[in-house]
Amino acid sequence: MTVATDLQQVVEDTAAHLYVWALKDIPQDLRDAIAAAVERETSVPGRRVLETIVRNVEVAEERQNLVCQDTGIAVYACRVGEHFPLHPARIYDALKTGTERATVEHPLRSNAVHTITRENTGPNTGHRLPIVHWEFIPDWDGLDVKCVPKGSGSENMSFLKMCVPADGVKGIKQFVLESIVGAGGKPCPPGIVGVGIGGSADYAVYLAKDAITRPVGTRNSDPVVAELEAELYDLLNQTGIGPMGLGGDVTVLAVHIEHADTHMTLNPVAVNYQCWAARRASAHISAAGDVDLDREF
Numbered sequence: 001m002t003v004a005t006d007l008q009q010v011v012e013d014t015a016a017h018l019y020v021w022a023l024k025d026i027p028q029d030l031r032d033a034i035a036a037a038v039e040r041e042t043s044v045p046g047r048r049v050l051e052t053i054v055r056n057v058e059v060a061e062e063r064q065n066l067v068c069q070d071t072g073i074a075v076y077a078c079r080v081g082e083h084f085p086l087h088p089a090r091i092y093d094a095l096k097t098g099t100e101r102a103t104v105e106h107p108l109r110s111n112a113v114h115t116i117t118r119e120n121t122g123p124n125t126g127h128r129l130p131i132v133h134w135e136f137i138p139d140w141d142g143l144d145v146k147c148v149p150k151g152s153g154s155e156n157m158s159f160l161k162m163c164v165p166a167d168g169v170k171g172i173k174q175f176v177l178e179s180i181v182g183a184g185g186k187p188c189p190p191g192i193v194g195v196g197i198g199g200s201a202d203y204a205v206y207l208a209k210d211a212i213t214r215p216v217g218t219r220n221s222d223p224v225v226a227e228l229e230a231e232l233y234d235l236l237n238q239t240g241i242g243p244m245g246l247g248g249d250v251t252v253l254a255v256h257i258e259h260a261d262t263h264m265t266l267n268p269v270a271v272n273y274q275c276w277a278a279r280r281a282s283a284h285i286s287a288a289g290d291v292d293l294d295r296e297f
């Protein structure tokens with residue numbers, strides 16, 4: 001019991017650190033993607049937007065401030081080893097308390113409201129907030145925690161369509177294209193387009209969110225899916241929407257797809273947009289309570 005309590009404290013401290021860290025200091029893969037975007041953008045307004053984003057990131061670092069005022073909703077992705085000696089119920093408590101502490105101690109803007117009354121529910125927590133995605137790993141005793149604060153501008157640009165199976169890949173491409181063209185400048189492009197394909201309606205949406213948590217530009221391990229990622233990336237960057245919707249060559253930094261097998265008469269496709277401030281911070285926690293901070297996964 002003592003060990004579990006200590007471990008719960010470790011997870012709480014880690015969550016409090018990850019939430020603030022993610023908001024202040026964006027990962028190197030994202031910095032590289034934005035820098036590459038500056039180089040290939042030919043539109044003058046588009047390039048100016050990207051240069052402003054680069055300066056924004058530098059100022060946040062110099063002043064130890066947030067890269068964006070929208071502290072988002074705290075989303076965590078947890079990979080829990082089957083032998084990790086803290087029950088997921090306690091892990092959830094720790095993530096919630098860590099989120100509250102980060103919000104109060106920094107302090108951060110609290111965005112959480114009751115979905116009907118719109119009254120604030122506390123320090124970025126509430127009923128079923130934060131949101132935690134779980135994956136359970138056999139034959140392992142560790143815990144990986146990834147914090148992905150999700151801004152509302154990009155989250156509002158989320159879409160689901162139950163495509164017709166007979167329309168195949170063409171139908172998928174058309175829906176993703178329509179979604180991104182419809183979103184225009186609203187989700188603060190250029191960002192990461194997460195696409196979830198297959199499973200059920202709810203699972204496709206889950207997969208789309210999972211997709212945006214990957215390091216920028218990583219490819220799906222299934223070559224067929226990876227090819228579709230590349231095709232969609234090229235297609236979306238031909239729309240001319242450009243940085244912040246002001247026109248240009250760079251509309252998206254990456255397209256990530258996660259997929260699941262599905263029913264023969266289903267073809268669910270979900271899109272979840274992650275803005276340029278694609279914040280992400282992670283930690284590996286061992287069964288003994290050692291914490292290894294990491295930006296690479």
Ligand code: SF4
Nearest residue numbers: 068151153154188275
């Ligand atoms: S969408 Fe992203 S960059 Fe735009 S305001 Fe929200 S968090 Fe900030």
